[in-house]
Amino acid sequence: xxxxxxxxxxxxxxxxxxxxxxxxxxxxxxxxxxxxxxxxxxxxxxxxxxxxxxxxxxxxxxxxxxxxxxxxxxxxxxxxxxxxxxxxxxxxxxxxxxxxxxxxxxxxxxxxxxxxxxxxxxxxxxxxxxxxxxxxxxxxxxxxxxxxxxxxxxxxxxxxxxxxxxxxxxxxxxxxxxx
Amino acid sequence: xxxxxxxxxxxxxxxxxxxxxxxxxxxxxxxxxxxxxxxxxxxxxxxxxxxxxxxxxxxxxxxxxxxxxxxxxxxxxxxxxxxxxxxxxxxxxxxxxxxxxxxxxxxxxxxxxxxxxxxxxxxxxxxxxxxxxxxxxxxxxxxxxxxxxxxxxxxxxxxxxxxxxxxxxxxxxxxxxxxxxxxxxxxxxxxxxxxxxxxxxxxxxxxxxxxxxxxx
Numbered sequence: 001x002x003x004x005x006x007x008x009x010x011x012x013x014x015x016x017x018x019x020x021x022x023x024x025x026x027x028x029x030x031x032x033x034x035x036x037x038x039x040x041x042x043x044x045x046x047x048x049x050x051x052x053x054x055x056x057x058x059x060x061x062x063x064x065x066x067x068x069x070x071x072x073x074x075x076x077x078x079x080x081x082x083x084x085x086x087x088x089x090x091x092x093x094x095x096x097x098x099x100x101x102x103x104x105x106x107x108x109x110x111x112x113x114x115x116x117x118x119x120x121x122x123x124x125x126x127x128x129x130x131x132x133x134x135x136x137x138x139x140x141x142x143x144x145x146x147x148x149x150x151x152x153x154x155x156x157x158x159x160x161x162x163x164x165x166x167x168x169x170x171x172x173x174x175x176x177x178x179x
Numbered sequence: 180x181x182x183x184x185x186x187x188x189x190x191x192x193x194x195x196x197x198x199x200x201x202x203x204x205x206x207x208x209x210x211x212x213x214x215x216x217x218x219x220x221x222x223x224x225x226x227x228x229x230x231x232x233x234x235x236x237x238x239x240x241x242x243x244x245x246x247x248x249x250x251x252x253x254x255x256x257x258x259x260x261x262x263x264x265x266x267x268x269x270x271x272x273x274x275x276x277x278x279x280x281x282x283x284x285x286x287x288x289x290x291x292x293x294x295x296x297x298x299x300x301x302x303x304x305x306x307x308x309x310x311x312x313x314x315x316x317x318x319x320x321x322x323x324x325x326x327x328x329x330x331x332x333x334x335x336x337x338x339x340x341x342x343x344x345x346x347x348x349x350x351x352x353x354x355x356x357x358x359x360x361x362x363x364x365x366x367x368x369x370x371x372x373x374x375x376x377x378x379x380x381x382x383x384x385x386x387x388x389x390x391x392x393x394x395x
Contacts, residue, residue, distance in 0.1 A: 014371045017213070020224045020325040021355070023206035024231020030198040032239035037191050037288035039183035040255035041236075042199050044283030048300065053360035057318040068318075069311040082187040089196020090203070090283065097204035098291035105375040106292040109211050109279070123211075123295040126278015127285070127302020128309070129270045134282055135310040136321065137267025139257065141275075142199075144264070146229060150236035152331040152343060155259035162268030163275070166334055170276035171218035178215045178279075 015101040031150055038082065041147020045134035047087035052131070053078040069135070111178040122177065182249035200287055209291035210374040211279025218276050221367035223358030230351045234344065241340050259326030266320075276300065 015021075034042050054071035056064035065074050098104040110119035134140045137159055139148065145163060148156030161165075207213040208226045216222025219361050243249035278299045280288055285303070288296035310317065333340040362368050 013194055016370060017207035017224075018202075018205040020206065020227035021231060023190075023202055023224075024228040025201075025208070025235055025384040027202045027228060027232035028235025028239070030195070030202060031236040032243075032258055033198075034195045035236070035254050036182055036243075036249060037186050037195065039185045039253060042195060042283075043384050044281075044286060045303075047286075048282055048303045049307050051207060051300075052304045053310070055304055056308055056311070067311050067314070069314040070308075070360050082192040085189045085192025085285055086196035086199070089198075090200035090286045091196075092193075093200025093243045094204040094209055094287040094290035095200075096197075097201045097230050097395060101205070101371075103204070103209075103371045104292050106294070107375055108295045109288075109293050109375050110295065111212065119295055120298040123278045123280075123298035124302040124305075126274040126276075126280070127299040127304075128274075128280060128306040129272030129302075129384040130278060130299070131303030131306020132310045133267040133270025133306070134276060134303070135263045135267070135372075136270065136317070138260070138284065140271060141229075144257055145268075146232060146236075147255075149229075149233040150240055150369040151251065151254060151256040152333060153257045153259075154332060154335050154339065155257040157332065158259060159268035160260060162265045163272040166269035166272030167218045167276050168272075170273040171215070174215075174276045175219060178212065178219055179334060 013102055015103065017103075026158075028150075031147060034147075035150070041143065041150060042086065043083055043139065043143030043147065044087060044090070045131075045140035045143060046083040048131060049073070049135065050078045050081065050084060097106075113176045113179045117156070119177075122174075182243070183253060197285070200290065203284060204291055207369065207371070207374075208284045209287040209293060210294075210369065210371075211288060211293070211295065213369040213375050214281075214284055215276060215279055216362070216367055216369045219365070220361050221365040222369045223354070223362050224368060226358055227351075227355055228346070230354060234347050234351055237347070238344055250311060256329040256331065258328050259324075259330060261324035261326065263321045263323065269314045295369060 013071055031041055053070040055068055055076065058073045065071050108116040108119055110116060137144055144156055145160045149160065207224060213222055214225060217225035227367045240251060246249040269389065271281060280296060280299045282303060285299045332343050
């Protein structure tokens with residue numbers, strides 16, 4: 001391999017983010033292509049459901065296999081599905097894009113109002129709310145909001161309105177943390 | 180050739196994901212400060228990118244349906260369960276403001292070096308496990324207020340789909356104009372160097388603030 005390719009990439013000048021209009025148009029075309037290829041759109045939370053099922057199967061196999069919600073995932077390989085490959089692709093695409101643009105940043109990203117341990121605690125708490133919420137809603141911002149929205153599904157717009165209203169309301173309490 | 184291809188293999192997933200992750204990172208959606216800027220009104224990129232993508236993809240799906248290339252009846256359309264989808268959406272909105280990500284963007288954050296995304300992902304695993312553990316108790320709520328199967332906005336409102344698409348495009352344009360004014364007034368939009376400083380490693384969210392200097 002060439003000498004220290006990571007270093008060279010990471011010391012390259014940081015390129016700005018894409019203009020939102022350009023990013024939105026390309027994302028919309030990618031989403032349309034996903035529908036053409038698969039019959040459904042893009043997603044994410046389905047992979048984390050499978051990750052939870054896989055880990056629960058390791059930690060508490062009897063309880064996990066008997067569970068009405070996670071049990072069905074454990075009858076075969078819980079990761080065996082299109083969404084797992086898609087999320088692997090998301091990570092590879094994001095890694096490649098961030099390295100090529102000098103935007104890769106290793107560390108804990110946080111607002112000035114928080115130290116790293118508090119930021120990690122809040123990230124964990126936010127993750128719990130999100131994991132629970134994504135199972136309740138049967139999808140997340142990608143699978144239900146974005147992909148469902150593209151089909152003009154009523155469910156997607158109920159989801160998106162609730163998402164934006166709760167996001168703004170919760171930010172009243174979180175504003176100092178993200179300052 | 181009939182569309183959709185219903186190709187749910189590994190290569191299809193990898194390619195769709197590659198494009199998705201590359202665009203999300205390009206938009207800045209690996210950064211929790213950029214993402215939460217939507218709700219602090221410093222950065223309207225979440226609204227702008229999502230709304231544009233929905234309008235573009237919805238127009239494509241409508242055109243494919245109208246020309247008979249790919250009937251909308253053959254693609255997946257989610258069905259409304261009012262209470263669980265509203266409550267789930269609200270929890271994800273709250274989780275976004277508290278934790279800084281949603282599921283897809285946490286994968287983007289992790290892959291672009293954000294260690295806090297690992298804590299968010301660990302939390303999601305716990306959240307899914309809590310949901311599964313309580314599923315028997317939650318199930319009546321989960322299945323309550325089911326709407327008509329695969330109902331779409333044009334069906335609900337009794338309007339032709341193109342009317343809704345034009346209205347959405349107008350709302351997007353209005354959102355771009357208003358959002359850009361508001362974010363500029365609040366010192367935005369967030370740039371890559373605003374997210375974690377201009378160095379390639381370390382934990383310094385807002386290097387300009389005294390609190391952050393003390394923490395570093």
